[in-house]
Amino acid sequence: MIVGLDAGTTVIKAVAFDDDGVPVARAAERARLDRAGPGRYEQDADEVFAAASAVLERLPGPFEAIGVTGQGDGVWLSDGSGRPVRPAVSWLDARAGDILARWESDGILEALFRRTGSLLFPGAAAPVLAALAEQEPHVLEAAATAGYCKDMVVQRLTGLRATDPSDASVPFLDPRTGDYADDLLDLCGLREYRRLLAPIRRPPMAPRSDGTLVVAAPYDLPASAWGGGVTEVGDGLLILGTTLACQVLTDAVETTGEPCGLTLATWEDGRWLRAMPAMVGAAALDWVLALVGAGVADLPGLLAASPAGASGVSALPFFAEAGERAPFVEPAARARLDGLHVGAGKADVVRAVAEGIAYAARHCLSAAGLTGELVVCGGGAASRPWLQIFADVLGRPLRALPGEEVGARGAALAAGRAVGRPALPAPAGVVVEPGPDSGRYADGYERYLRAVSHARDWWREPKA
Structure with a gap:
C-alpha cells in the first residue's frame, strides 16, 4: 500500500490507499497549538513528530512508500538531526506584524511580489526569521x-535534510529558475541566514530504517490540489478548513496588478498554483456558533432559520489575530457585524458570518483567476447547507469531495509517482448547483467588496 501522511495544524492523519486509490485504513491524532502570547502561536515539534509516528504505526503494513505533506509557512527551527532548537512558529503567528509594516512602507513587499508573484504575510518564513x-x-x-513541518517529519524519519519546490516557493524561490535567489534574501536583510535553507529536491525522498521509501510531497495546499484532481489550467480548489485555502492552476507567474496571494511551484514544469490562503474560514464560524451558544450540529437548523441575506445582517469575517493575508494583506484586519437590530436573531448572525466567508472565497477565487471547474473539500464541505451558500454566492457548480483526506491523497500520489505507480483518477465527489438565491448574492457580493474597501482604510488609520 501507499500511505499519505498529512501533518496538519490541529490534526495529524495517515491514510493507506490500495492499488486503485481507495482509502483502506486511517489513523489520526490531535495536535496542540499553543498561544504563547498575544498574536503568538507555536507548536512543539517533538509532539508533532510523535503524533506522526503514532498514526503511521497504527496502520497495517507493509507500505511500499509514504508520502508526507503538512502545514506550510511559519518556521520550524531544528538542529543537524532535525530536532527542535525552539518551539515551531506557526503560520498563524503575528509577531512579525511590525516588521511587515516596515517592509510595506519601504517598498520591500511590493519588490518581492514583482519578483515572485507572492505577497508576504506575518506568518511567512521571511518576516518570522527577521523577527x-x-x-x-x-x-x-x-x-x-x-x-x-513536513520536512521536519521527513528528516526525523530518514535523516534527509531537504525541501520540495512548493514549500521553498515563499519567500526565497525564483519561480522562473526554480532555485533560491540571493537578491530576495538581500531584500529581507537575511543573506547571513542562507545556510538555514534546506536544499531543494525534485522530489525529496529517502528510505527510513526499515527500507520504506519516504517522499516529501508538496505541502498541504498544492498536495490537496493534486489529490482533488486539479489538473487543467483555470481549474481551482477551495479548502473549507480552519481557514480558507483558494487555489487556481496557472501556466504563468503573475506579478502585475495589486500585490496579493502566493505563487506556488508545482512538480510540473510551467505550472504554478495561484493561491489565496485566506485566514478566514471555519474557525470564524465556530467562534460565532460558540458565541450564540450553539455547536456545529446546530448549523443546518440555524442556516435554515434565516433567509438569504440574513435579514439584513452582514459580516466581515476577519476574526484571526494575525488579520488577513489573501486576497490582500492587512495585519490589522478585524471582523465586523453590520445591520443588527432587535428583530435579528442568533440564526441571522450565524448566517451572516457563513455568507461573509463565502463572499471572501469568491473574492479570493476571482483574484486567483478561476475560469474552470471548482473542487471543494475540507471539514466545512460536510455541511450541505453551507455548501449551497457557497454555490449560490460563487454562482457556479461545486464538485464537493467527501471526507478530509484530500491532502493525504495528494501526498500518496506524490509517493506513488516516486515509485512508478500510474496516476489515479480524481475522486468523483458530489456536484452542488447554484440555486435561485444566486442573483441576490451577486448584489450582496458587490456590497461586500465596498465594505472591505472602506474597512481597509479604517484598519490602516492610527488608533489612539
Whole structure:
C-alpha cells in the first residue's frame, strides 16, 4: 500500500490507499497549538513528530512508500538531526506584524511580489526569521535548518535534510529558475541566514530504517490540489478548513496588478498554483456558533432559520489575530457585524458570518483567476447547507469531495509517482448547483467588496 501522511495544524492523519486509490485504513491524532502570547502561536515539534509516528504505526503494513505533506509557512527551527532548537512558529503567528509594516512602507513587499508573484504575510518564513533575528538571534545561531513541518517529519524519519519546490516557493524561490535567489534574501536583510535553507529536491525522498521509501510531497495546499484532481489550467480548489485555502492552476507567474496571494511551484514544469490562503474560514464560524451558544450540529437548523441575506445582517469575517493575508494583506484586519437590530436573531448572525466567508472565497477565487471547474473539500464541505451558500454566492457548480483526506491523497500520489505507480483518477465527489438565491448574492457580493474597501482604510488609520 501507499500511505499519505498529512501533518496538519490541529490534526495529524495517515491514510493507506490500495492499488486503485481507495482509502483502506486511517489513523489520526490531535495536535496542540499553543498561544504563547498575544498574536503568538507555536507548536512543539517533538509532539508533532510523535503524533506522526503514532498514526503511521497504527496502520497495517507493509507500505511500499509514504508520502508526507503538512502545514506550510511559519518556521520550524531544528538542529543537524532535525530536532527542535525552539518551539515551531506557526503560520498563524503575528509577531512579525511590525516588521511587515516596515517592509510595506519601504517598498520591500511590493519588490518581492514583482519578483515572485507572492505577497508576504506575518506568518511567512521571511518576516518570522527577521523577527527571530531581532528578538532571539541565539536560536538562529544554534539552528541548522529553518524549515517546514513536513520536512521536519521527513528528516526525523530518514535523516534527509531537504525541501520540495512548493514549500521553498515563499519567500526565497525564483519561480522562473526554480532555485533560491540571493537578491530576495538581500531584500529581507537575511543573506547571513542562507545556510538555514534546506536544499531543494525534485522530489525529496529517502528510505527510513526499515527500507520504506519516504517522499516529501508538496505541502498541504498544492498536495490537496493534486489529490482533488486539479489538473487543467483555470481549474481551482477551495479548502473549507480552519481557514480558507483558494487555489487556481496557472501556466504563468503573475506579478502585475495589486500585490496579493502566493505563487506556488508545482512538480510540473510551467505550472504554478495561484493561491489565496485566506485566514478566514471555519474557525470564524465556530467562534460565532460558540458565541450564540450553539455547536456545529446546530448549523443546518440555524442556516435554515434565516433567509438569504440574513435579514439584513452582514459580516466581515476577519476574526484571526494575525488579520488577513489573501486576497490582500492587512495585519490589522478585524471582523465586523453590520445591520443588527432587535428583530435579528442568533440564526441571522450565524448566517451572516457563513455568507461573509463565502463572499471572501469568491473574492479570493476571482483574484486567483478561476475560469474552470471548482473542487471543494475540507471539514466545512460536510455541511450541505453551507455548501449551497457557497454555490449560490460563487454562482457556479461545486464538485464537493467527501471526507478530509484530500491532502493525504495528494501526498500518496506524490509517493506513488516516486515509485512508478500510474496516476489515479480524481475522486468523483458530489456536484452542488447554484440555486435561485444566486442573483441576490451577486448584489450582496458587490456590497461586500465596498465594505472591505472602506474597512481597509479604517484598519490602516492610527488608533489612539
